[in-house]
Amino acid sequence: MGVFEIRQGSSPVILAFPHTGTEVPEAIARRLNDNGRKLADTDWHIHMLYADLLPEATTVRATFHRYVIDANRDPEGVSLYPGQNTTGLVPETDFDGLAIWKDGEEPKEGDIAERLANFHAPYHAAVRAEIERVKAIHGVAVLYDCHSIRSHIPFLFEGKLPDFNIGTDSGRTCATAIEAATVKTVAEAAGYTHVLNGRFKGGWTTRHYGKPENNVHAIQMELAQSTHLATEAPPFAYDTAKAERLRPHLKTILQRIEEIALGLKH
Secondary structure, eight states, X not given: OOSEEEEOOSSSEEEEESSOOOBOOHHHHTTBOTTGGGOTTSOTXXXXXXXXXXXXXXXXXXXXXXXXXXXXXXXXXXXXXXXXXXXXXXXXXXXXXXXOBOTTOSOOHHHHHHHIIIIIHHXXXXXXXXXXXXXXXXXXXXXXXXXXXXXXXXXXXXXXXXSEEEESTTTTSSOHHHHHHHHHHHHTSTTOOEEESSSOOOOHHHHHHOBGGGTEEEEEEEEEGGGTBSOSSTTOOBOHHHHHHHHHHHHHHHHHHHHHHHHSOO
16 A cells, blocks of 8 residues: 555645554564554544545545654654643654553664655655645645544543644634634534634644645644544444534535635635
8 A cells, every 4th residue: 555545636625634544564563562553543534534525625645654653743853732742753652651662662763764755755745746736726725634533631631622623823824714614613513512723723734734825724623533433442433423423514614615715815
């Protein structure tokens, strides 16, 4: 399997999936400990959750796991959230702060450089190419970065995470109308909670590509996994009933973003 999968569409909206992949090359898998082999920090089934919600949207999905290298981290290794617990470009621990590599098998500088070249860089080259392609068609592109995470992770945040976590780096990465429409949609979603630029303000992907002044907008949606999984523990099974309740709200978000994008001055 390749490093990424692409489905090209005609919409100005691009869906990116940096963390749904579960592929780990055998040479790397041998270095993971029993805890690391669980791949617990996957954004489980998110590509299924969004499937066909906006049929004309482009999708770019990383197939490799974030323990190989995290496609949503700065390639220079700069922390997204200085002063807060987080995981790095090549994680040393899981989201609970527990080691994922066998003793002495932790990735070294050379490993990281190799993985940047073989995984991180090709994925982002694909993302950039799709942004340029749809921007050439419409004069504007919107990158919607799709994520999920367990709703209770004391190592990363206190209490229970809201269901919808919208990240725009405090409004820097997209037009105000895109942010406002997304917030309006989740606020109207009965039975769900939401926050704008809370614990998750948008990862490196959102911050790197979101340049509204250049007609490229980016927004991150971090979903609590309790919204679509049967349980936030192994086997992390997809809950169809939960997902079907959630999907109409996600569809409305994408449709509203597309409508706004097509109407933006450019």
